[in-house]
Amino acid sequence: DQQVKQNSPSLSVQEGRISILNCDYTNSMFDYFLWYKKYPAEGPTFLISISSIKDKNEDGRFTVFLNKSAKHLSLHIVPSQPGDSAVYFCAANQGGSEKLVFGKGTKLTVNP
Amino acid sequence: EPEVTQTPSHQVTQMGQEVILRCVPISNHLYFYWYRQILGQKVEFLVSFYNNEISEKSEIFDDQFSVERPDGSNFTLKIRSTKLEDSAMYFCASSENGRTTGELFFGEGSRLTVL
Numbered sequence: 001d002q003q004v005k006q007n008s009p010s011l012s013v014q015e016g017r018i019s020i021l022n023c024d025y026t027n028s029m030f031d032y033f034l035w036y037k038k039y040p041a042e043g044p045t046f047l048i049s050i051s052s053i054k055d056k057n058e059d060g061r062f063t064v065f066l067n068k069s070a071k072h073l074s075l076h077i078v079p080s081q082p083g084d085s086a087v088y089f090c091a092a093n094q095g096g097s098e099k100l101v102f103g104k105g106t107k108l109t110v111n112p
Numbered sequence: 113e114p115e116v117t118q119t120p121s122h123q124v125t126q127m128g129q130e131v132i133l134r135c136v137p138i139s140n141h142l143y144f145y146w147y148r149q150i151l152g153q154k155v156e157f158l159v160s161f162y163n164n165e166i167s168e169k170s171e172i173f174d175d176q177f178s179v180e181r182p183d184g185s186n187f188t189l190k191i192r193s194t195k196l197e198d199s200a201m202y203f204c205a206s207s208e209n210g211r212t213t214g215e216l217f218f219g220e221g222s223r224l225t226v227l
Contacts, residue, residue, distance in 0.1 A: 034216075036218075041220065041221075042220050042221075043116070043203050043205075043218030043219050043220050043221050044155065044203070044218045045218070046215040046216060046217070049215075089155060091155075097168060098143070098145070098160035098162075098167055098168045098210065099157040099160070099168060099170065100147075100155075100157060100216065101157070102154050102155040102156070103154065104153070104154050105154075
């Protein structure tokens with residue numbers, strides 16, 4: 001079951017630069033998308049979300065872009081900071097369901 | 113800041129034994145969830161719980177699993193007869209609004225090792 005795919009297992013960027021994390025989905029019934037961040041030995045922490053009626057949502061350094069026709073979303077972090085180093089999970093939800101479907105995650109390393 | 117707490121942080125058990133994982137959700141939240149992550153794999157939905165009953169469950173959540181809210185604060189996941197493949201990190205989560213369009217707050221997880 002690969003309804004949500006994060007094809008890059010890891011990403012390394014320099015401090016101050018932009019981090020772009022990508023996510024693809026196959027289920028066109030998904031109507032809400034979320035990004036979670038996870039540090040080792042901790043649970044996932046909600047970062048930002050976007051409804052399918054929007055194509056962009058911004059919160060401080062974090063922006064999520066949604067391209068419905070391509071079934072693709074991305075998370076931009078600008079500027080990246082060493083404290084952003086974590087595993088980032090993309091997740092999707094279908095209206096009427098309580099279930100979040102997660103991707104496998106992308107490990108982001110921000111180098112000082 | 114309010115948080116979801118889980119106990120134990122790590123439990124080791126023999127195959128066939130019963131295990132209960134405990135969670136204290138955030139006090140004003142109404143929707144409760146269990147997810148699990150097998151090492152190296154995705155975080156997977158197990159079950160959601162609202163108004164003292166299961167609202168949704170995945171195909172993973174078979175008869176060996178059960179959930180309960182025995183009092184006003186705890187939310188438990190019971191595995192009746194553990195199997196080797198139940199070894200995973202189990203995450204409890206809670207939400208104020210449900211339908212996961214609101215923020216889902218996760219606990220730190222309970223690592224279950226079945227020998």
